[in-house]
Amino acid sequence: SRTVVINFIRLGWVVCIVWGELGVYFWSLSSCKWPEIGKPTHVLLISDPQVRHPSALWAETSWVKSLGQFLYELNLKRSWHVARRLNPHAVFFLGDMLSAGKFVSSEAEYKAYWQKFRDIFQSDATSPHYYIPGNNDVGMGLSHSSPKNVRLYYSNVVGPFNRPVVIRDHVFICLDAPGLVDDDYQRSGIPYEQLNPVQGGSVEFIKSVSTAGRPLILLSHIPLARPDTAACGPLREKGAIRRGVGHGYQNTLGKDTTAFLLKTLQPSAVFSGDNRDYCEYHHPVEASDRKIEEYTIREVTIKSFSMSVHIRRPGFQLVSLVDPTPTGKSFVDAPCLLPDTSRIYNSLYIPLTLLTLVLLFVFNMYRSRRLCNVALPLILSPLSNSGHSLHPGSNVWSPYTPPVPVSPRNKLPQSLRAANASPAPTMRASRPATPLGSPMLGPAIVFQHEVEEDEEEEDSLYPTQYALQRNGHIGEGGEEWLTPRDDPSPSFFLPVSANPKPSAAQGWSWSWTFVFRGRRRRMTISVPTWNSMRELAEQLSPGADRDMLLRRRGVFWTTVIDALGIIWPTLLLWILFAWWML
Template sequence: MGLSARRHARTSSRFLSRTLIANVWRLLGIILLVWGEFGVYFWSLSSCKWPTTAVQSTGKPTHILLLTDTQLEHPYAYREKVSWSDFLHRLTYELYLKRSWRVSMRMKPNTVFFLGDMLASGKDMSSDKEYKQYFEAFRQTFPLEPNVNAYYMPGNNDVGMGVTRPISRHIRKAFFQTFGPFNQQVIIHNHTFVLLDAPGLVDEDYTRAAQRIPYDKWSPLPGGPVEFVKTVYTDDTPLILLSHIPLWRKDADSCGPLREKGSIRKGVGHGYQNTLQKHTSDFLIESLQPSIIFSGDNRDYCEHIHKVVSGRVPEDVAVIPEITVKSFSPSKHILRPGFQLLSLADPDPTARFHQSIAHDLCLLPDQRFIHWRLYAGFAYSTMIVMILFNIRRRRRLSPHALLTPLSHHIPLTRIPSPYPSLVTAPWTSYAPLSPTSPRGSLPGTIRTPNAFSGPTFRSASRPGTPRTAAPLLSPIPYHHEEAEDESLYPPQYANIRPHMLEEETWSPEHLDHLGDSENGSLIMSPYLAPNGPQKRRPWSWTWTFAFRGRRRRMTIHAPSMSWSAFGDLMAFLGDGVSADVKFKQRGIIQSIMIDFLSVAWMFVATWTVMAWWSF
């Protein structure tokens, strides 16, 4: 193998060493984790801003955050005997809720409304103590600032739904002691909010329907939602209705372009109901006459328009929009969760409906994209890179690549010497002259085991000085570049290298012996030059100033990074000979798996630290 080819192979192996490749991919993995665990949340809400109201407000608008279906898992779910996949799913699920909430709180809302289903399995709690522990876990997951007001509404997963459940009353009591009242009327910025107990309304509606009594003749249950609706005081201020279960609509009605797929259809099952009944929806709209309705439970976003005749003339139709808020927690029904921003301005007394209300949708990142595309894609790309790297490494270390016979002859060119009288043997080998030199050897000559060394010179001795004591000069190398191969030096001459002569210095006494006795000329080898080429100094900037009566100077030098230092760094990151030996012993398959795991363990360890820090 030629010198240039070996240098190229050595440089390539440094830049494509196993250590360097593994460290680069570890760094990429850490950057990817920081983006997937934190950066993507801030990026998703970077364009989310509070909406502006249609009416010019004389004061500062009030900002309200609406979210539904947080669906927090039971705090003791991790103590059950579950599989690792289920454990990781629940862990990443809770991490998603915590990080989404922290990013959402950066919006600095004045009030937060939870539209039900705060707990994923609140209806299954067996005691008040367990329900309170569940509630404390919810408060730790969704902490609030002291200046932020929060209101909670019951959902079917919080208190259950169905009058035949024997534990229903016990759960409702626990909800009241932790989250607060079931039905509430709150006034914020001259707007009336009506928080409705939708699961309780469904239960009472089933009781009413079983007796076949219309709402106008129905005697409400004491403390029930129907009684609360009939006692709500309405005036000229806009009214906003909040219900966990959406109001009735036709199955064919569209939900607008912001919905991911499908529409809200009627459906009833064990512990749930997709929409309220038509008679119940008409009762709410006629009794409350809301300006806008916000609901939840469906997980996906939906915008529906309710048209109600507001006067005696059929053409006098009131348009009441209903916004079904997206789920705050990840769900199989949607790709991206979200929440709703609501801004309230001073209402206009001359306007009947929601000119003082503005709302907008904010989307959270897709959890499946982070896990199955971002992280899984990084794992696949890491495996592919390690496979290609080990295949290349195997080819580089194969016996056919190492055997490179010397098939060409290096010609020796005789270069005329400027001092022909001093040349004793132009192409003889040289060695240090000793008293025991064999007869026939020329005095003042040097022998070397290198057959490709250059011409030999002998300097003239000074008068009165024995020729055997004359100092000898190093030959000028006029040979091919591949003659520098260290393999051409026998072991007994391992301590003598041409590059060692470059560092040799000569004293003035030695320089005197190099002069020609006849013409005073001085013969020196380039290797013995006392003064080499001067190195160019790096760029620097100097500033002179006076401080406390004294002259000061400040100098800033540019950072210097030579190619040799960069090469030393690459050599430090190289694998070494022992790594190649281990690679041959392990085989390509085992080496691929070891290289992949060397990157994966750093990825997993970093993710574990980030998860621990988030909790």
């Protein structure tokens, strides 16, 4: 039936929405576990959230682009909601928190922009957040088009550019990579050992770092230099990290800058971002002591946390720390992948939409052909088109009940005039109608009215259809006359209780009486009963009226109406999930 088909498709859409908007994210989280190493401290690394400018949603001229902006931010909030369930002890953002921070023209605008980022990536006191500047946050290069004071806005709103953070006896070096690139341009080939660093710059900070023998982990937005032919490992989706410089960006740090960092800091590991895709590379380092063999420093470029055209699945990095020991390893890390959002829309929602339309169209075509083979019912009574389905044998009588018989059972003869009948019509006067002879009364109600044989004539003042029960009186002179009796006459209709009892199942109701336009009015609000809910469900459920709709409007518009009936609960559920994330 149509009801089964429509509800089955609705159920399928509800399941797909629940899976596509929530289930697939928690499924990806189920395979993402903290690396096991004793009783660790958990650190979450996130790169390239790329939060859009607050005005970007309304600046688009096309509603399609505005919808894309909304879905982009919704995906960020959903991904962060899932990542927070891992309960990290600390979170590091490796730059490009803002997608257009370098174009901000005032500190107030930068503060509003940063507040939007904080609204998406909400933090609590148990999990501190640390931030590293990226080229989209503060700009990069001496000739970039960013406002000159954008770095000042960042320092006033976000915090320092370079800072050491100690967690579980490990030193995390938060490096201002865009500032280091600017220092590299200004040194003009002077070796870093001989360079007089800018006060408060990245080079000065690097030379001042002291670890006191503790493991050091370097965090940089821009990856370190490596050969163009270097592979990134099996977890990278495509390509490799190659050198490249453009307007406001640089793919890797310079070769001399990389050697200066590795030699001066001697990090145990390096984590970087900016490239959007995952990459793992081991940097060879020459030991200063000839007795020690050459060793390597592992660098991991983590995936972008936001959606990007360069990757299918975003991600983040998990790091577990334990107290360092002279012999054992004190930290381990593992990548985590988020769902492929574009695949959810392109491989699930769009095909399911097309499949739904095709199924509805084919089903309505089948119904249309089936209805063409079914003759419409012949309606003989002008009173029977009100939708009532009463028949002569029904126990409930109403004015819509047809008389008996409903229609002739046999075919009428061609001529209704007998052979010896007069050709002229015969005029006869009919007697006044009575309730007994009314064709509007059904056979279920029988009136018992006895009339004596000799009482052929009726009293003209009291015809039988308006009769009152009368008592006889004999007046003076022996003349008998009749008067209406004070007692009520026996009713020919069904008895009605004089004091109807209110239903015991009456629910709560609230009434308000007021005067409007000189008349007293009352408004009553009550809890709907089960019967009213059932009647409403019957009104909403498809039935014969839907068949008539199919006859009147055709297959195409019926398919459109059915599709809208399926879409609205699905859209309501999607809005509910979106509101929950917002």
